[in-house]
Amino acid sequence: MVFSVGLLVVSYFTASAVSGFPPSHLAQAGFGGADVVLSCSLVEEGAGLGTMGASGSQFSRTPATLVLRDLPVSPDLSPETLTPYNPPANPDPDDIIIEAKVTSPEIPEADSLLHADCNEQEVSCEISRYFPRGVEVDAAVAYFIGSVMLEGGGISLTLVLQTLPPMGEGEQSAATPLLQSKLELPLTQSGTILTEVAFLVFSRLQSLRAPLGGDAQLDCGFKQQDPFPVHAMWLEWRLQHRGSGRRVLEMKAMETEEQPIVHVDRNGSSVDLALVVKEGNVSLTLTKVKVPDEGTYICTVSAGLYQAQQVIQLHLTQPPHVSLSVDTVIFKDGLPQKVSCHCERYYPLDVEVEWLYLLPSKEEPISLTQNSSLTSHRQYSDRTLSLSSHLTIHPSALPAGTVVTCVVSHSTLATPLSVSLTVSAPEPARSYWMLVGMVAATLLSLYFLLK
Numbered sequence: 355m356v357f358s359v360g361l362l363v364v365s366y367f368t369a370s371a372v373s374g375f376p377p378s379h380l381a382q383a384g385f386g387g388a389d390v391v392l393s394c395s396l397v398e399e400g401a402g403l404g405t406m407g408a409s410g411s412q413f414s415r416t417p418a419t420l421v422l423r424d425l426p427v428s429p430d431l432s433p434e435t436l437t438p439y440n441p442p443a444n445p446d447p448d449d450i451i452i453e454a455k456v457t458s459p460e461i462p463e464a465d466s467l468l469h470a471d472c473n474e475q476e477v478s479c480e481i482s483r484y485f486p487r488g489v490e491v492d493a494a495v496a497y498f499i500g501s502v503m504l505e506g507g508g509i510s511l512t513l514v515l516q517t518l519p520p521m522g523e524g525e526q527s528a529a530t531p532l533l534q535s536k537l538e539l540p541l542t543q544s545g546t547i548l549t550e551v552a553f554l555v556f557s558r559l560q561s562l563r564a565p566l567g568g569d570a571q572l573d574c575g576f577k578q579q580d581p582f583p584v585h586a587m588w589l590e591w592r593l594q595h596r597g598s599g600r601r602v603l604e605m606k607a608m609e610t611e612e613q614p615i616v617h618v619d620r621n622g623s624s625v626d627l628a629l630v631v632k633e634g635n636v637s638l639t640l641t642k643v644k645v646p647d648e649g650t651y652i653c654t655v656s657a658g659l660y661q662a663q664q665v666i667q668l669h670l671t672q673p674p675h676v677s678l679s680v681d682t683v684i685f686k687d688g689l690p691q692k693v694s695c696h697c698e699r700y701y702p703l704d705v706e707v708e709w710l711y712l713l714p715s716k717e718e719p720i721s722l723t724q725n726s727s728l729t730s731h732r733q734y735s736d737r738t739l740s741l742s743s744h745l746t747i748h749p750s751a752l753p754a755g756t757v758v759t760c761v762v763s764h765s766t767l768a769t770p771l772s773v774s775l776t777v778s779a780p781e782p783a784r785s786y787w788m789l790v791g792m793v794a795a796t797l798l799s800l801y802f803l804l805k
């Protein structure tokens with residue numbers, strides 16, 4: 355479910371730029387970082403209502419703000435282009451402002467989040483409470499899961515946020531901090547809920563098109579606070595399609611085992627074990643993709659206490675092969691002629707076939723599509739499709755030299771494919787030639803007889 359973002363403010367953050375935040379949360383002087391402020395919604399399950407995947411009405415949404423602090427910025431980013439983020443002057447316990455330190459682990463592609471506003475890209479953001487498995491419920495520590503996604507392709511992040519004590523060390527902790535009214539969590543002096551990113555799973559490509567028979571790489575990675583190499587983790591790739599799901603690959607790395615254990619359910623699927631352990635790159639490679647490989651892939655990574663997912667769509671494609679039944683039309687006996695344009699072995703469904711003709715003397719093509727009819731789709735065993743369009747041409751309508759073109763559009767084609775045929779001068783009727791032949795033969799035989 356996507357919630358669009360209205361506000362995206364970015365600030366160039368240096369030790370002096372924002373005075374409202376306690377000093378312990380300032381970026382290291384001299385380096386500078388940037389803050390991204392995202393309009394989010396806090397999603398909560400309705401009280402006493404059903405399970406995950408139920409319709410949206412069973413979840414309540416409350417406006418919230420997520421401030422990602424100290425994102426590393428590339429040096430070419432001009433500080434003047436960034437608007438400072440100002441925490442509210444009077445902290446309001448009804449506001450939900452989640453402030454997340456993201457220095458470790460580092461957010462991949464942070465620049466694209468910073469530039470989203472300039473590139474007129476929307477960022478969707480959702481936050482919900484998270485309860486890590488096997489963690490004792492502790493009033494002092496709460497967890498959130500945040501999902502931040504650049505709309506229209508780009509980075510997608512699932513962040514596990516862990517709350518931090520609202521007061522920095524050495525600060526006076528005698529005063530009882532203000533509590534956020536809905537979440538009942540202590541607020542900083544600036545009225546934010548202070549957290550840090552404890553774990554994240556990301557993908558740089560949420561939707562991928564791959565040619566049938568080719569290879570596809572589904573991008574997914576994770577980062578955690580503990581440094582690499584990873585000693586214990588669990589990875590699962592699942593494929594979800596039209597309501598049914600199946601496992602594609604599973605990997606377990608355990609401290610007690612030297613080698614990770616990998617289960618492959620789809621032949622020709624793999625992850626690069628060295629990259630998984632060294633960099634947290636759990637991208638899945640599928641070789642020789644076929645139509646049944648199409649669908650929604652879910653990359654789930656568990657490490658330490660945390661588990662998070664990314665969802666990646668795989669679409670398969672094959673452009674049509676286009677041909678004509680003839681390359682020249684010769685009218686016989688003054689009768690209309692039928693020609694066919696064949697579109698073969700394409701995927702996915704939906705081609706559009708148009709017919710045009712161009713008179714020798716004219717420049718503008720004229721549509722003939724209304725004189726054609728389409729066959730129904732035929733499907734091959736590899737689930738690619740074929741279809742033909744038949745066009746009937748009347749000899750009186752098109753003079754010799756006219757070029758007739760079949761134009762095929764399909765989602766895999768950047769520009770439509772076209773194939774052409776030419777209308778030839780009409781062949782004299784057969785009866786006429788037979789008569790001429792008979793007369794000639796008679797004359798010849800007469801000639802020889804007389805001789």
Ligand SMILES: *[C@@H]1O[C@H](CO)[C@@H](O)[C@H](O)[C@H]1NC(C)=O
Pocket residue numbers: 556557558573574575576629634635636637
């Ligand atoms: C994983 O490695 C591949 C190949 O080097 C690279 O193309 C991809 O971007 C990496 N993905 C992540 C999530 O690190």
Ligand SMILES: *[C@@H]1O[C@H](CO)[C@@H](O)[C@H](O)[C@H]1NC(C)=O
Pocket residue numbers: 619620621
């Ligand atoms: C995968 O390959 C193995 C060996 O080539 C074969 O025995 C098995 O049936 C294949 N599995 C699938 C699901 O195609």
Ligand SMILES: *[C@@H]1O[C@H](CO)[C@@H](O)[C@H](O)[C@H]1NC(C)=O
Pocket residue numbers: 722724725746747748749751752
């Ligand atoms: C297209 O069809 C119309 C009538 O349906 C006919 O008059 C016209 O000649 C046809 N055009 C060609 C090029 O055959």
